[in-house]
Amino acid sequence: MPPSRKGASAKRKSTKERKPKRKSCSMCAEKLTALDYKDTLRLRRFITERGKIVPRRISGNCAKHQRWLTDAVKRARVIALLPFTAE
């Protein structure tokens, strides 16, 4: 019988004080009035290498602009400007 590895999962870093740095929404900063789904250069900044949309907690987008972003990315995918997945 192999030795049990009980301790592995119990290990946890104690981060007592974690200050979440307030990321500012880049689209708010630019005062965008609309997000163009054909603007793949901008959209690509918000998708991962695998083609996934970067979550808000990482990208720092505000809720409104994250919604814009998901709509734009999904639209761009349909007309093959962005990948659904990376191969």
Ligand SMILES: [Zn+2]
């Ligand atoms: Zn915003």
